[in-house]
Structure formats: C-alpha cells, structure tokens
Amino acid sequence: MNRKEILHVENLKKYFKIKKGLLGYLKKSDQEYIHAVDDISFSVGEQEVLGFIGESGCGKSTMSRVLLRLIEPTSGTIIFDGVDLLSLDKEDLRKHRRFMQMIFQDPFGSLNPRRTVSDTLRQTVRTHHLAATIAEEDKLIRQAMEEVELVPVEEYWDKYPALLSGGQQQRVSMGRVIILHPKFVIADEPVSMLDVSVRIGILELLEKIKQKYTISFIYITHDLSTARYICDRIAIMYLGKLVEIGPTEEILAHPVHPYTKALIAAVPEIDPTVKVKDVPIKGYVPVVPGESSNCRFFPRCPYAFEKCSTDSPVMQKIGKDHFAACFRVEEAL
Amino acid sequence: MSNTKAELSINKKRKQKIRNQKIKDFLYLLIDHKMGKIGVGIIVIFLFVALAAPLLRTVSPHQSGNASEILIPPNSQFILGTDDLGRDVWSQVLYGSRVSLLIGFVSALATVVTGTLVGIIAGFYGGILEEVLMRIVDFFMMLPALPLMIVLAAVLGPNIWNIIFVVTLISWPTTARVVRSQVLSLKERPFVEASRCIGAKNSFLMFGEIFPNVVPILFAEAVIMITEAIYAEAVLSFLGLGDPVRMSWGSMLHFAFDSGTMARAPWWVLPPIVSIILLIIGFSFLGTAVSDILKPGYKEKKGL
C-alpha cells in the first residue's frame, strides 16, 4: 500500500437483533443476533478502487451502509480522511458525509419518481447550501449534468425518472454525487441492473470521474468481470467475513481461499489463460449466520478438516498486499 | 448559461406546462370515466350553487315571512315553497350547500393533514413511536363513530367548527393507517436512502421525499373524507346538534321532522334530503373514479 490512505476500517462489526416475539419474552430466551458484518478490517487508498465481491446475502451491502453510518455499526473503527467517523455527532456526520457518497444498484428506485432530473440535482445543492442564488444552483446542476453526459442538458432538465433509460437514470444518480465533489464513493453494484450494452459506458464514466475528481471507490459486486475491469484491488466476502483481499490480477491469477477459487471457477471465461482448479462447493449459503467459533465456510468447504469446525481462521499475509483467512493456505498455494 | 434568469423562467414555465398537462390528463380521465363525469358534474353544480347563493336566492334564507306565507307550497314567488316561519326553502337549500361543502372540505383537509402527519411519522420512525401512534390509531378506530360524535358534539356545543373538529377526530386514524402503510413501503425504496446519503435530514426525507409519493392516495382519501364529513354533519344536525346559526340541510330536516308537518309540506323535507343524497353521491362517484384512475395501468389503458 504505497498510496495515501483515505479510508481505514478496523474490526468493523454489525450484528442485528433477531425479534423474539411475545413468547420469546415469556420464555426469557436469550437474544440472538445475525452477524451481518463480522470483524472486518481493510483500508482504501487515494484514487484507488477496492472491489468487494461476494454472493448476495454476504453482508457487502450492510457493510457499505455501515461505512457511511447509514446504519450504526455494533463496534469497530472507521477513519475517513483522518477523522474517526464513529465519534461524530449527527450534525458533524452530515457535514463529513458530504465527501462520502454512494451510487445505488437500482437506478430507477434510487430516484424519487415525483422529481425531475434538475430537481433531484437541485436537492443536493440545497441540502448542502452549495449555491447562494437560484442562478448559481442552475449553473451547478448544468455542470453536473454535462459531467455525467446528460446532454443536451435542456432535453433532460425537466424529465421525470420514469421517462429515462436505466443508463440515463444511473447517470442522474452519479450527477447527484458529483455535485458534492466527494473524496470517496461506494458504488453498490451500479451496473448490475443495467443492460449489458450500457454497462461499459457507466464504468467508463466512473473511471473518468475517478481521475478528474480524485475519488476513491469501493466497488461492490458479485460479478468478477466488471470488478476486473475497474478494481485495483478486490476483497472477497463470505457471510460477513473477509476471506481474501489483494490486488485484482493477483487474486484472479492466484486465488488462495477455497471460496475465492470457487467464485473464479464459476466464471471460466474471465481469463482463459489462467487455469484455476475446479472447486466443487456443497450446499447453499446458510440463511442465518449467528455466533460461531468455526470457519464460516467450513460446512461447504471441500478442503475442510477438523480444525475448521472448531476455530476461526485469521488473515495472514500470502504475498505483497495479498491476505487470506484459511487454515490450509499452504496446501492451497 | 449567461442568461440564467431567463432560462430559469423558461424552466418554470416548462415545469408549469408539464404540471398543467398532468392535471389536464387527470381531468380528461376523470371526465372520460362515466361515474367521474356524473360526480364532477354534481359537485360543480353544488359548488356553483354555494358560491352564487346570494345571486340565486330570492329572499334571505333567514327572513321570516308574513302569517300568510307560512308553509305554502312551491309557487312563482317561492320556488320550493316556505317553511313553518314563512322562510324560503329554496334559499335555505342554497345556503345549506355552503355549510355542507365547507364542513366537507375543511374536515377533509384537517383529516388528511393530521392523518398524514401521524402516518408519515409513525411509518418513518418505526419502533416505539410507531407502536404508540398505531395503538392510538387502533383505539380511535375501535370507537363507535356516531355515538362518539354525538357525545362530543353535545359536550362541545353546537357549532360548525366543533362539528369539523369532531369529524376530524373520528376520521384521521383511517388516513393515518393508509399513509403509514404507504410510507412503510416507500421508506424502503432506494431513493430515500439515496437522499439520506446525500445528507438530507429526516424531516426532508419524510416531507420532501416520501410525502409527494403519497399525495395521489391522499387525494382519493380526501374525497372519501369529504363524503363522510358531509354525512356526519347531516346526521348531527338532524339530531339537533347542528349549528343553530347556520341553516344546513341537516338542520332543515331536523326542523321539518320536529315541526310535525312532513306529510303536509313535503316541499320542505324533500329538497334537503335530495341535496344531501345528491352531493354524497357526487363525491362517492368522484371517489370511485379517482381510485379507478389511480389504479396502475389505467392511464396507459386509456392511451395516455
């Protein structure tokens, strides 16, 4: 890691309470939790794109919301641009969050259907008092729209989201973010719901604004191919835990964790030159991950041995910037 | 970009145009709808009658007549005859529409405002607050409406504003429920999270983001509330709990029923009854039409 760190996360945890119901109270049963994000540590450098990859339900979406404190974490540390986010009060948080933004998966759903494109952008301007006059507001909005290539501006200015294509909608979302000049943006599967034909345009736009505004990204996806296209590093998540993290090409070429291997094997066309051993995974993702002292992947892991069922593996360095959490790292290498 | 002021005014105009177009579309659908047409027709007529009452009336509705003008049947001077004080029934019907419409609109407004506030706050914040608010709503919905209205109207005194208060008190919970269930699904929509992410405060999320999306439902809800308010006023006035200063259709019926001359002077009884029924039918037809139009896909089916 030779770049300046913009985001540093340590031991981040988010547990959700399970509703007990009336009978539960009557029986005085213990409170149970879902470990949605379980003890995750990583950092993101300036202008770096860190991909988070995992199946749906692995906690990546929860994690992204915890990072922005849209959901309060159970414990951990989040240092953003040198500020401890979790120590901030509501008002300070709002001010800092201006520089941490998010682009959502559902392009239509993330736009208020009752608001036109310019209104949506104007809302951002007004929330943060970025302009003193309406004319200035209009100017900022126009700039942002040009930036995200919603041109000619006049054509889109008064359009309601329902009249835009998915790609255009996602551009509005991005415009709304760019207006704020953020330092760090979480892109939560920004292209997964778009037609394949427009995906590349959006990814290029991400790349462009990354360069222009010096933005760091966390790019969340379950799709390795887009991750490979845009990410500098990728992190693999399984049931709330990080299992492997490292430079994109390194991981794709030399996956260490059995889960990573399985993921890569599932997309064979990603790079025909790389030969990855086929790893058969048994079963499905367990629905409710609770308290457990074993390896999370143990029930499905073809390489599992006795220790996996009793102890939880910790991250260990594999190579340069490459870490993985598995007891059988040596064998895997 | 240099001439932003002008551009802005153009924008405003354009937005206005879009909004106008939407209203036009809506009105078109309403008129296109068979019941909507009838409902709107009836309501427009009564609105006109209420506004133009001073022009349409022959004499003041409160001016008593001579001894020879008591309970006389419809004739050229008194289009609908006179009541037991020689007052003109026609003028009373005209002015009665004002009371009904006033109570209808004001109560519906008050109901919708209260119900929306409670519904949005409960649905948005959830947790204990929601639990408490919804318990209150449940509680009010369990109360027998008419008996409660009678008690409150009797306790508070006969006065148009008290009636509005009572009607609102009884009906806001329904709106609160409807709004809350809308909010529950709306607040999960990504655009709320997106707005929060941008830095919007809760108050803005509730009233800037979520509220505009419940407006259509509220419109349908308001129409129903108007019907109920008109109904409620009529019943209370009929039972003698109406505003004694303002002649309403309900109180006309009260006096006619009490006077013991119904059979002798049907011209005194029928006009207020017919007016009440017509106006309520007008609003329920409008309500049916509105809820039809708001159904997903209706607009498209009609080619708009």
Place this chain on the structure above:
Amino acid sequence: MEIKKSLFSRILITVLVLVFVSAAAFAGGQKEGSATQTSKAVDARFNVGFTTDQALSTLIPDESWQYMEMGCIFWPLVYDQLWIMGPAPDYKPIPMLAESWETKDNQTWTFHLRKNAKFHDGTPVTAEDVAFTLKYLPASDPAWEYEDTDCDDIQVIDDHTIQFTLTAKHGGDYPPVFWTPILPKHIWEPYKDDMHSYDNAGAVGSGPFKLKEFKADQYIWLERNEDYWGNKPGAQTVVLKTYGSAEARNLALKKGEIDMIGYNGIDPLSLSSFKDTQNIEVKIDPGITIDWLSFNLHKENAITDINVRKAIMYGIDIDRIISIAYLGYAEPADSFMYKELPDHNPDLPQFTYNIEKAKAILAEAGYRDTDADGTLNDPETGENLVFELLGPSDWTQEVKMITLIKEQMSDIGISIKPKIVDLDTFYEFWYAPEEDGFDISIGNEEPGPHADWIWEFARSWDNGGEGWNCAYYNNAQFDEYLDDMAEQSDRGARKADLFKMQEILADDLPYGFLLRWKSINPVRTDRFTGYTSTMGGVSTWINPWSYFNVKPAE
C-alpha cells in the same frame, strides 16, 4: 342469459317475493287489527297519544314524574290525593281521599279521611299511609317538596284522622298537601329512606285506574279500578301511547289509533289538517303556559340596564310572533297571573310594540352605534350590544320565537345570538343565572289556577330565591309582599299583595312576559264523549278530568 336460470335468480326472486309478501301480509293483517280498534269501543279502551320525549322511563317517584308529561297523567290516575283541584271554571278544591279538613291558624291542619278507600291490593287507606307519605316522600326527592307539605309535626289521631303542623302558615283558597299521591305504607316501608331504590313496578295506589302493563318509554296500560270508592271512570282501559314524533301522533289520531292527545295539544300548524275531519272535534282552550324572557341580572353587561330591558320589550312585536309562530292561537301576557283571574293586576304597564320608542329609550340611555356596524354600542365599555338568547331545542315554538325576536332586535340595533341547547342543559343554565350561561333566556311555566309557587321565581336571590329565581333578581320589598301573600287567608289582603308584586315586577323587569298560547286539542268523538276542558286543554297536570269523565259514545 344462462344466469337467468341459475341459482341466483331463483334465490333473488324467492327472497324478494318473501320480503314483499310477508310485508304485505303483515300490513294487511295489521290493517284488520286497526280496523277492529277503530270500530266501536268494544272494551271501552281509551287511547291517548304522547310523543316519545314525553314518555315515562320509570315509575320510581323521582322528579321525572312531573317533567315528563306522561307522569303528570299517570300519577293522579293511579294514586289518589287528599284533595284535588276541581275542573274549570272555578277550580275549587274537591275532596278525594280526605272527606274534609280544617285549620284554625293556617298552620296546624286536620284531615278526615274517607273510610271506604282501598289500595289496589285490597289494603285500606289509613292515616298511617298519609303520615308515611308526608314524612318520607318530600324528603326523597325535591320534586315532592313543597311549602304545603313541609311539616314540623305529623300526628295520626286515628285510622282516618291525621293532623300535622306546617313549618310556615299556608294561606289562600286551597288546603295544603296539593298534588301529592298517597303511597301505601306497607309496600314502601322498607324503602322509606331512599324511595328511589324501589322500582315501583306494580304501582299500587288507590286511584281510579290500576296499572296493567308498563313499557318504559313506550306505553302505560291502565285498567279501571273496579273496587274504586268513588265514581268509576267510563273508560275500562286507558292506554297512554307514545309516538316518535308529533306528526306520527297526529296521524294516529286521524286514523283512530288514539282518541286524544296526551299533553299540550297540537301545534297550530297541524290544526288545518284536522279541520272538517270526520269524527274529530277540535277544542280550543285558553292556555296554561306563560312564556317569558328572563334577563340575567348577574351578568356584568348592558342587560342589567333597565333601559335596555325596556327597549327590548318595546322592540318585540308580540302580535307578529303570535301570528307567525302561533298562527294567532296565543295572546300577549303581562304577568305570571292569567288575565281572567281576579288577582290579575289590570293596570300593569303594557309594552306594546313601538320600535321608535325602543330606539328612543336606547338613544336616551346613551347607546349609539359608534362603530357603524349596525349594532349599538355600550357608552361605558364601547362594546356592541350583543346578547346570548338561550332556549331549548325541544321547544319548537319557542325556537321559532327566538328566531323572530332576533330579527326584531336587529331592527333596534341589538344583536341577538341564539343559544339553542338540549332541554337538560337549558334547565341547568336557566336556573343558574350566577353561572352566566345566558344573557337572556326564553322560559315558561304552567302556573295553573293555584299558583302561589310561581312567585318563587322572583323571590330575592339572596333571600332563599336561589333555585327558581332565574334572573338573579333581588328586591327585599317584593319578598315581604310574597311572604305575606303566602300566609294570608284573607282574599282582599292577598289580592292587594299580588297586585303590588305584579307592579314591582313590571317596574324592575327581571322578566319580560311574552305570551300565553292557546291549547288546541282535536279529540275523537266517534268512540268517546265527555272530554273535559280546562285551561291548558283536555289533558294537563291540572286536568285528569277527561280520563275520569269520558264515556263510550253511543
């Protein structure tokens, strides 16, 4: 079209047919029933109609008996009194359970009871029963508590003689213990300390009628007491029925379901529909009710100014009110005393409608419309002359009167705000002027010929007048005349007192007397004859005579 044959049309048709056929059958069947009722009074059943709001809810001797019109009929028919006020025109006291009575000092009275009177259960009526009633009934409920039943000492001399000493002298033409039902001691003894605790479901009295069936708020079914000591009534059965509205009741009379209206007759508006109706005779009698305005002298506003009150009285066009609200069936009143009675003072000032005079009085007293809003202003406070005019919604004629007065007052620059409330609330406000629930109130009473009690309305508030006094009126001089009048037996002295009292009231004007409406009573003549009129009509609280006197028509 397949649906036509389907189950639904069959069900639909069946249900509809059933509904209409059964409805028609019931209607038809009932018509026959009423036909037998309208035919000659086979069982001599005398049907009397009331409205639901006049119906008795209970036979408990609480005050509802005299505020519910049906109670005023029921109690005298089933329970004998010591003596009873005779019919028109002289309204003399007539012995009933008591054969005779005497007093030396107007304070200690001896009553001699008749020996053949029996309660409906066969027990003889004795002095013990009278003593019991006098002792416990007035204490149980204020409705039975009158000056003339307020005893210091009650002595049972023998089975048929009772002597008691009143707390105050009782003068006038009538003996004490007026309008008091004599209750059987043997039944009421266990409940003597709380007479409300006995539901009196059997209603055992000694009167000419016995209770057969009582349906709360619906009807009372009475049967002739065949063992009655006195003249037996001509009607074998009396049914006091209720109808949901006056109109339904009137129609019932026309249809022959009832023979007479139970109380207060009919509304003048309904009269036309009875004119020239076969088998119906319309009796028009002088009224018993006097309507007046109470001015609340407790208020701290212009209503306490005698000039304002005078102007109001001059501003009221009573003739117009009579012609519109009563279609002429009323006459102006100027006192609590009926004009035809000898104690009426004929020289009272008359407030004949004179709008100019009303305006002049106000102008002279300094009331001017300083803010040009059409309403005069108080010279001291500058406030508009706005008065709340209280009235109960149940009194339809009075509500009309309020509407008309409001119109007329605006002509002299006084603004009236009608305050129409339900009857109970009305009474609460009306009798409590100190609570300032009204500025002016409509009010009425039925003084009747034996009306010493009515003057209590003007007894000084500070001198025990709280209660009746609904004007917060105070005049010590009036009280002196009143006390003297109540104790006097001397006709001339009483008359002098009463003349003076009427004069004082007319000068001070705590009450503005309005009118006395006539009683209009259509009665059926095809089944019964012998309807007896008094002031107030054929059936009022002073007139059970029609019930006693009617006979099946030949």
Place this chain on the structure above:
Amino acid sequence: MKTLQFILKKLTGALITIVAIAIANFAIFRIAPGDPIRMMFKDPRVSTEQLQAMRVKFGLDKSIGGQFIDYVKQLLHGNLGFSFWQKRPVADVIGDRIGQTLILVVTALVIATTLGIILGAISGWRNGSKTDRTILSLSLVLYSIPTFAMGILLLLVFGFILLLFPLGGITTPASGFTGFMYLKDVLWHMVLPAFSIVLWYVGEYILLTRSSMVEVMDQDYIVTARSKGLRESVILRKHALRNALLPVVTLSGVNFAFAIAGVIEAETVFSWPGIGRLTYDAVMKRDYPLLQGIFLLFAVSVVVANFIVDLIYTRIDPRIKTGAAHE
C-alpha cells in the same frame, strides 16, 4: 407456535384497547361541562344538602382519582354503575334495550347480506356487462344515502302518505298480543326501520362481493374449471362464489358490531326503543354512567368482533400469521 403467538399478540392488543377505552370512557365524561347531579334534578328547588347527598350516593364527592378507583372496582365486578337518569343499574337499562336493537340489526344485516351477495355475485360474474354497471351504480347510490335520510323517505312515503306501515315504535301499544301475533306485530313494525338500514348496507355488500368475485374470476382454478367445460352455473356456485364469499362473511361479522353502534339514525327516525335511541337520550340527559356503559358495550363488541375476524383469518389464510406477527 406461530399461531399461538399471533393469538396472544392479538389478545393483548384487544385487551389494551379495551382498557384504553375504559379509561377514555371515564375521562370523556368527566371533561364534559355541566354538573350531572344538577341535571338529574330539573326541579330547581333541590337543596344543596340534597345535591350533596346525591353526590355522595353516586360517589361524585370524591376526587377524580377516587372516582376512577370506584369506576375500575365496579367494572371489575362486572358492575356498569347506576344510571343517573333512570335511577337503576346501567346493566338493567341496557339489558332492557339490547334485545330490541339486536332483533333489528340482525334482521337488517341478514337481509342486506343475502341481497348484497346475490346482486354482487351477479354483478361480479358478469363483470363489465350492462347488468353489472346497473347494479354497481345502484349500489353506489344506495351506499351514498344516509340511513336517516332513507328512513325519512320511507317513513314519509310508506308511513305518512300510503299509510302502509306503522310510524314508529316496536309493537302496537297495549295490544296484549302473544306468541305468533306478537312476533308478527314486531316484524310489521320492523319493516321500515330495517329497510332503511338494509338499503345502506346492501350497497356495501354488493360492492364487496363484486370486487371479491372479480378477483376470484381471474384465478387459475376458474379458468381451469371453464376449460373443463363445466356448466357456468356450476362453476359459479361450486367454485367462484364459495371463494368470493369469505371476505363478505367476515365483513358482516365486523359490521354487526359497528351496526349496533350506528343504528342510532334508524332508531331515532322510527322511535325504535333500542340502544341507539338510548344513547341519544343518555347524551341529552348527561347520564354519564349510562353512556359509559353503552360506550364500553359498543367498544367491546367492536374489539371482540375484530378479534374473532382476525382468528378466522388465521385459520383461512396462513399468510396472515407470519406477516402479522412481524408487523
């Protein structure tokens, strides 16, 4: 387990509501202006001592807290208090009237439900046809006519003008009828008031049955049944109607509770001596204990009806269980 949990939750909800109503009940009538004891005596000569004695008798001399404790104690003993106006136990007063209201409401609702289901089913079955449109607008019109207005119209036309039916009351006074004659007499008096209620509810039932029917008609099994070539009337009876009736029947359960409360209009117009008329009189007489009793009765019947409907729904539609449990 889930069902039990759901029932428990609903039960506590219902209990809380009843307790809340009991408390509110107490509060509303204490806030009301006017001295009830004073109103008991229209006779103005009542002395301060007598008033005080009555206050003591009815426990109104105590502090609000004390009165509330009395009230709760009485309620727990199943004692609804003592009517100021009729001077007898509230339970007796209500008991005298409840039967008369029940007979009216039950009759009216049974007729309304039957007619409503039939017309609604026809309308829904022939969705979009001319019959459907006619029935639909008819029901909307009926549903828009206030009961009291309908009552006045019926009374005016069938009572006053055509002289076909009695003008009010529940029986012919002092008829001495017994047995069948009595029943006939009551039914004859019931025709107009019952129909003023029926005509209002029938609109609601038509609308409900119709929409339920329309929904059912789109279901796969109807389509299947049709493709099997079953006769239309068989499909209608055996398949469509049976499933469409469910919400209607539940509604009539809830309506029953509400109808008792709403019967005031009909009872006032036709002077039917039931609970509705009693409520109105009790309001006018400021008879707080009686009003409290009536209100509690109304509220409890609504709560209970709702509870029963909830239970029925869990039996019928298993989705409700989990959904509601997590609500």
